[in-house]
Amino acid sequence: MGLTYQMKMKIPFDMADMNGHIKLPDVILLSLQVSGMQSIELGVSDKTILEDYNLVWIITDYDIEVVRLPRFAEEITIETEALSYNRLFCYRRFTIYDEAGQELIHMMATFVLMDRDSRKVHAVEPEIVAPYQSDFDKKLIRGPKYESLEEPVSKDYHVRFYDLDMNGHVNNSKYLDWIFEVMGADFLTQYIPKKINLKYVKEVRPGGVITSAVERTGLESKHEITSDGATNAQAIITWQEMKKD
Amino acid sequence: MGLTYQMKMKIPFDMADMNGHIKLPDVILLSLQVSGMQSIELGVSDKTILEDYNLVWIITDYDIEVVRLPRFAEEITIETEALSYNRLFCYRRFTIYDEAGQELIHMMATFVLMDRDSRKVHAVEPEIVAPYQSDFDKKLIRGPKYESLEEPVSKDYHVRFYDLDMNGHVNNSKYLDWIFEVMGADFLTQYIPKKINLKYVKEVRPGGVITSAVERTGLESKHEITSDGATNAQAIITWQEMKKD
Structure with a gap:
């Protein structure tokens, strides 16, 4: 288990679809903003790892479960946690809660580091993942x-x-x-x-x-x-x- | 001159285009979020005027001047002010400043009220615009x-x-x-x-x-x-x- 990070927000009008629900692509954008903010706070921002290692995070897999979709003007909390990593993959959880703390969306994302120039996957750098305090775990999560x-x-x-x-x-x-x-x-x-x-x-x-x-x-x-x-x-x-x- | 309202923010990664500039459609979305927040604060939110008057704000014209476009991760301040109104039109200014207070984007928007069912333009309701403390001014701004x-x-x-x-x-x-x-x-x-x-x-x-x-x-x-x-x-x-x- 790693450090968690949270952001609270209200769903703005332009993120709501015809049904009054948040658009799912916006769920992904917001979630990545939250993990990006955690990385900044921990001193391993996207900018830092690009400048220091020439690496970028990319996502290879999502596993998303939806109980219900947040609605326009509803206040939600987006929580993220870097769960575990192995030689190549890092697994991160995003959970969206409503105001009463009920889980609305649960999302697992698989991250890998990619070399910016060669566009090839790069092994996990221990110094990059250490600040998140997630566990090393050989087990692969397969889709x-x-x-x-x-x-x-x-x-x-x-x-x-x-x-x-x-x-x-x-x-x-x-x-x-x-x-x-x-x-x-x-x-x-x-x-x-x-x-x-x-x-x-x-x-x-x-x-x-x-x-x-x-x-x-x-x-x-x-x-x-x-x-x-x-x-x-x-x-x-x-x-x-x-x-x- | 009316009341002003400000929001500070940093340009997130997903709002930046290939040049590292904010996408202009996002400038519009963000600006409308700011005027929407002012309306909520003044007790005349979009939700309120829809429920109480069956009216919605629509925009008919934009006049946008760009000195330069804000960049990824740059901190900006978006300021808005309801400048004046006449029988049908309300004129609102949006100004985007950089951290040093330099003006980056200046945007004038013309708003009208529309009846939600008839889809027809509705005359400005004095009680709806009063909270913004903008002036009545017969002068029309023409594009x-x-x-x-x-x-x-x-x-x-x-x-x-x-x-x-x-x-x-x-x-x-x-x-x-x-x-x-x-x-x-x-x-x-x-x-x-x-x-x-x-x-x-x-x-x-x-x-x-x-x-x-x-x-x-x-x-x-x-x-x-x-x-x-x-x-x-x-x-x-x-x-x-x-x-x-």
């Missing part, structure tokens, strides 16, 4: 097996200038945008995710077009983001009916 | 004359589910996204706006496709957002070369 899609429905999306971050990468949260968008507005006003497994396979290149493919069977959907003939990301989502209130 | 485009270059964009807010409207900031996107990444990594005039003519409907058209002559570009044969927004932008640093 589900992502099967390829048989008869998918798909849509193409341009990678836009504003989809790119300072490093010229498509932000992690953007993939969720493409994954949800292909479900269509009708579906998205009736169902919200219950569980999301998402695996980043290969970076999307700036400037091109990606294809967001989906195959849905009842309340389960399987997703693939592809571009230039390669798979960029895969996801499996279990959906739940939206509670009207 | 530039927007001429129609002769030989535009254009791109089509789908209106996405996450482009819509809780009221099913496309967020104001989204139009700037479409307006910039059509300039292309090459241009956007060399130039930043110096002055933007933007006029919202007609709401974009959810679910469809919009066309973002542009005609550029040197450092001036004229823009039109259209859908279903109607003009939704028009803009004129003067650009400046990016200072390398």
Whole structure:
């Protein structure tokens, strides 16, 4: 177990979707702001590790469980904790609580360090992870097996200038945008995710077009983001009916 | 002159573009968060005026002047002030300062009240604007004359589910996204706006496709957002070369 770090906030209007729920890509953006703030506080900010080691943190996997989605103007607490690490992977928890302390969203994220120039994964540097006080644990956390899609429905999306971050990468949260968008507005006003497994396979290149493919069977959907003939990301989502209130 | 309200913040990583500058649509989102916070403090929040009057604030015009764009991790102060109002229009200033108090962005926004059901403009309600202590002033502030485009270059964009807010409207900031996107990444990594005039003519409907058209002559570009044969927004932008640093 590592040090925890919390941020309290109210969901602003522009983060709410048509249902009045927070947009899930914003959950990812906010969570990364919180872990970023923890890193700054512990003296191992993204800026520091880039300058001192030429390394950047990237995320390879998400495992997200949604009890319910926070609503516009609701006060939430986002808590994060670096749980454990092994030779290559660091596992971090994000938990979103409502005002009464009830868990709304539970998210596990797998982080790896990447060399900024070679774009290759770099072994965990003990000095970088020590400040978080998480445990070394050889055990690997494995995601589900992502099967390829048989008869998918798909849509193409341009990678836009504003989809790119300072490093010229498509932000992690953007993939969720493409994954949800292909479900269509009708579906998205009736169902919200219950569980999301998402695996980043290969970076999307700036400037091109990606294809967001989906195959849905009842309340389960399987997703693939592809571009230039390669798979960029895969996801499996279990959906739940939206509670009207 | 009215009451002023300020918020200090640091530009988070996910608001920075490839140049390390804040994304301009995020400037709009943040500014509206600040005026929204002022309204809450003064007891005339968006929620209150919707419940008590069935009215919502909408923005019809922006006049934005950019000295330079705030950068990733830079601390800025966003200040807003409701300047004056007349029978239909309320004029509000947003100013973004750097840490030394230098003005980085100056933005004038024209607000009107709209009836939520009829979607028609509603005369300014004195009780709604009184708390801001701005002056009544008959004088209308007029934007530039927007001429129609002769030989535009254009791109089509789908209106996405996450482009819509809780009221099913496309967020104001989204139009700037479409307006910039059509300039292309090459241009956007060399130039930043110096002055933007933007006029919202007609709401974009959810679910469809919009066309973002542009005609550029040197450092001036004229823009039109259209859908279903109607003009939704028009803009004129003067650009400046990016200072390398």
